Amino acid sequence: MKLCIKYLINEKKINPLHVLYVSMDDFLFIGKSIIEIVENFKTIHKIKNEEHIYLFLDEITFVEDYELQLKNLYDKGNSKIFASSSSASLLQKQKGYLTGRSVTFEVLPLSFEMYLQFKNIVINKADGHLKETYFKDYLLTGGIPEYVLTNDVAYISELMDNIIYKDIAAVNGIRQIRQLKDYFLLLMERSGKTMSINKVAKVLGISTETSKRYFDMFCDTFIVSPVTRFGKLNEQLVSPKKIYCCDTGIRTYYTGERDWGALFENYVYLRLKHLNLSYVYENTTELDFISLNKILIECKFHNETLNEKQQLLFDNFKATEKYIIRTYNDV
Structure with a gap:
């Protein structure tokens, strides 16, 4: 604003x-x-x-x-x-007074191109090799404008504390703040992976209902986005959801990981989430994304390769288009 x-x-x-x-x-x-x-x-x-x-x-x-x-x-x-x-x-609980009077849109973190603009970084064609270095910096830093400009890690901590305390706990009348924050840390650890609400409940010693409630709250505040399994409705309902963090910088700050493959996959999800993505899981083998219009996508950062089972599933899966995404230029 x-x-x-x-x-x-x-x-x-x-x-x-x-x-x-x-x-x-x-x-x-x-x-x-x-x-x-x-x-x-x-x-x-x-x-x-x-x-x-x-x-x-x-x-x-x-x-x-x-x-x-x-x-x-x-x-x-x-x-x-x-x-x-x-x-x-x-x-989402609007009463309809603004129907026809408003336009609602989701504000996303900075894209890589906007990140470069914010940092006043201009890369000449002769220095094209530097773009990859800056892209890795972007994956670690993320696209929260204030953090991009200041690089003050305290800002990320304060931002997330405000969201947890004010936007989740206060709004929903939750008093177990420590429990809620532990739940958030587990979400960050599972970012890019499937997450079982039941298992998280056992780890934290809370009920499945409470675990589901917490999960929905973090989704509703856009901290994480859930991705369901591709398939029949019963498969979608019983299968665990994959989750992705709203910003790679937030994920990095709380996990301390520099897993380029996982960060890149999270980046690709954020760029393509508007395509209504699901993940593919067949016979113990997983592929990253398939869109609503059946575009199959697998993320492999740079020289990463599909294993034998992934390659077989990728080749045989019925899709309108298929892509292996390796760099920011592929998205």
Whole structure:
């Protein structure tokens, strides 16, 4: 949001006094309506009702009846409204007031190309060999803008603590914070692998229901994404899900691993998740992804090769297209 604000002010030359950013989870704004905040803003800056303003409302789901309030603001006109939330589950519980009035989209971490731009890195054709070095740096660092710019590892820790405490525990009334954080660490360890909710429950000494609830919460806040097994419905339901972290830098920070193959697979998933991916598992052999339109994908970083069983499954599997992805250029 703040990058968008900078763009409006610096590039579009919007009057800064006509731009309002509010984090709705801030203690100062608890109990205050959005309309009240906006009216106070207009009064302070002597903004007339017919003048256009830009509203950036972070963590909007902390506001009761936020949909109705946003609808009222929208219907009044002269407002461009940007609202965000880190909780998908709360956004999904909308009552319909914003139907036809809003566009919802998921903001992803920086791509490799954007990462280079953020770091002000320009690679000439003659220095093309350096791109691979920077790509490995990107896999380790990830694409969280603030972390990319500062390289301050404390930021990642603070970010994840805020999500766990504020967006998950506080919203869902969970008091076992240590238990929730241990669950998160296990998710990071399993990133890129299948995860059994029952086994995690046993490791942490919690019920299967609690394990399933925690898992859904981390998915709803976009920390991890689940990938189901390709096949019939009963196979999908009984088979464990593979999980992928929302950012390779977060995964690296918490696992300490520099497994290039696993990081690359996570990267490929994030780039292709819009294709509605599943994983293939037949006769104890696994292939990474198959899309909804039957495109088969196996990730093998650089010189990694398929083993004999994988090659056989890859060759014989019925798909519209087949790809072995080895570098960032293949995605």
